[in-house]
Amino acid sequence: MSPSSITPSRWCPTPEQVMILxxxxxxxxKTPNATQIQHITSHLSFYGKIEGKNVFYWFQNHKxxxxxxLRRKLYKQLQQHHFFMKRQRxxxxxxxxxxxxxxxxxxxxxxxxxxxxxxxxxQREVGEEEAATEVEGxxxxxxxxxxxxxxxxEEDGETTCGNGTLRTLELFPVRAxxxxxxxxxxxxxxxxx
Amino acid sequence: MSPSSITPSRWCPTPEQVMILxxxxxxxxKTPNATQIQHITSHLSFYGKIEGKNVFYWFQNHKxxxxxxLRRKLYKQLQQHHFFMKRQRxxxxxxxxxxxxxxxxxxxxxxxxxxxxxxxxxQREVGEEEAATEVEGxxxxxxxxxxxxxxxxEEDGETTCGNGTLRTLELFPVRAxxxxxxxxxxxxxxxxx
DNA sequence: GCAAATTAATGATTTATTCAAG
DNA sequence: CTTGAATAAATCATTAATTTGC
Numbered sequence: 353m354s355p356s357s358i359t360p361s362r363w364c365p366t367p368e369q370v371m372i373l374x375x376x377x378x379x380x381x382k383t384p385n386a387t388q389i390q391h392i393t394s395h396l397s398f399y400g401k402i403e404g405k406n407v408f409y410w411f412q413n414h415k416x417x418x419x420x421x422l423r424r425k426l427y428k429q430l431q432q433h434h435f436f437m438k439r440q441r442x443x444x445x446x447x448x449x450x451x452x453x454x455x456x457x458x459x460x461x462x463x464x465x466x467x468x469x470x471x472x473x474x475q476r477e478v479g480e481e482e483a484a485t486e487v488e489g490x491x492x493x494x495x496x497x498x499x500x501x502x503x504x505x506e507e508d509g510e511t512t513c514g515n516g517t518l519r520t521l522e523l524f525p526v527r528a529x530x531x532x533x534x535x536x537x538x539x540x541x542x543x544x545x
Numbered sequence: 546m547s548p549s550s551i552t553p554s555r556w557c558p559t560p561e562q563v564m565i566l567x568x569x570x571x572x573x574x575k576t577p578n579a580t581q582i583q584h585i586t587s588h589l590s591f592y593g594k595i596e597g598k599n600v601f602y603w604f605q606n607h608k609x610x611x612x613x614x615l616r617r618k619l620y621k622q623l624q625q626h627h628f629f630m631k632r633q634r635x636x637x638x639x640x641x642x643x644x645x646x647x648x649x650x651x652x653x654x655x656x657x658x659x660x661x662x663x664x665x666x667x668q669r670e671v672g673e674e675e676a677a678t679e680v681e682g683x684x685x686x687x688x689x690x691x692x693x694x695x696x697x698x699e700e701d702g703e704t705t706c707g708n709g710t711l712r713t714l715e716l717f718p719v720r721a722x723x724x725x726x727x728x729x730x731x732x733x734x735x736x737x738x
Numbered sequence: 739g740c741a742a743a744t745t746a747a748t749g750a751t752t753t754a755t756t757c758a759a760g
Numbered sequence: 761c762t763t764g765a766a767t768a769a770a771t772c773a774t775t776a777a778t779t780t781g782c
Contacts, residue, residue, distance in 0.1 A: 371619045378755095422757065426765090555749050555774065576767080602750060609768065610748080 363406040368399040373410055382415050384408075556599040561592040566603055575608050577601075 365373070376384075376392065384392060384407070393404045558566075569585065577585060577600070586597045 367619055368622060371616075419757085426758080553775090557749090557775075599749080603748090605768085606748065606750085609770095612768085 363402060364400075365402070365406070365410070366400040369396045369402060372396060372399075373407070373414070377411065377414055382411065384411055556595065558595070558599070558603070559593040562589045562595060565589060565592075566600070566607070570604065570607055575604065577604055 373392075373396070381388065389404050389407045389411075393402055393407050396402050396407065566585075566589070574581065582597050582600045582604075585600050586595055589595050589600070
């Protein structure tokens with residue numbers, strides 16, 4: 353076998369190249385111009401065979417997929433905008449729980465919209481993708497109930513717990529419906545949600 | 546007061562909880578939404594005290610540190626490589642690059658490039674741990690150590706790279722001005738920015 | 739062996755980016 | 761140009777491992 357003469361039909365970026373490209377992209381360059389592409393190409397060529405068009409296409413695709421992903425995300429959060437949080441009483445514990453909630457809960461929100469307000473462009477784009485994306489576990493559930501339910505008041509808190517075995521699959525399916533099926537998929541292998 | 550148990554200042558996950566969380570994560574769920582967090586929490590509460598925010602934080606941290614670890618690994622790989630660049634002869638390929646040039650040729654832009662690898666965080670990180678990166682040796686920040694051990698595994702062994710071609714620093718300024726602004730191009734009309 | 743001291747892991751907060759909508 | 765919403769990066773803080781001297 354000739355290991356070095358297969359002449360791949362398309363560019364096969366090395367990890368270093370991908371990393372550098374990601375870094376560049378993350379630092380703000382979304383659409384490089386010719387000069388920039390040229391420079392990037394010449395620098396990346398050190399890590400492997402590469403041409404300008406590879407860089408060009410990479411940025412095109414990356415930007416597009418980025419936007420697509422983001423749009424999907426936004427759509428989903430619109431769709432399940434109904435979780436609602438009443439402020440928990442943290443007085444039970446002495447530390448007032450902090451700014452945790454600021455992250456993801458109390459956006460406004462009645463139990464609205466079984467359907468989305470649907471800005472047309474958004475809906476169209478997301479509609480295509482929606483089938484492949486992870487499905488929701490439940491409909492509009494609240495985030496966390498009040499002072500009951502989420503916190504188990506076990507003062508002893510002994511950790512041995514006697515359960516050495518993972519009965520995960522019974523109590524809590526690891527491959528739940530809301531887990532994406534795209535696990536060890538071929539392709540880039542990560543980096544995406 | 547609780548004589549038998551001191552109020553733990555933070556969540557102390559049981560091994561079962563950790564295992565389940567890792568299992569879920571490995572199966573593809575990287576950023577659970579509120580509903581998912583709720584479900585996970587209620588299921589994990591069987592193994593010990595836990596609240597939603599613990600699950601939330603766990604996923605945040607786990608994802609972040611996963612990324613961090615991966616990046617560090619890649620960065621080390623990068624470091625091992627020489628930072629010399631072989632120059633790609635752009636003109637050689639230019640003629641057989643089909644119509645893709647038309648996409649990005651019309652632009653005329655400065656010869657700036659975005660910040661390349663060595664994201665400051667990464668650099669600091671690795672710098673702490675490895676201490677192999679001597680930065681700021683002479684004013685400029687180098688982004689890869691000066692290892693010259695050639696480990697390139699590419700079949701293309703032709704090194705046009707020459708000895709004087711190392712213009713990495715000039716080509717990759719640390720902070721570019723155009724990183725935030727790109728699409729408003731027509732209105733800008735040049736490099737005013 | 740065993741604690742005090744030191745270091746590594748990791749839970750919890752804060753700050754900076756990011757995209758898009760208004 | 762500003763703001764809202766979400767998150768990732770960076771950082772702080774505390775617990776667990778471990779080292780060390782006795």
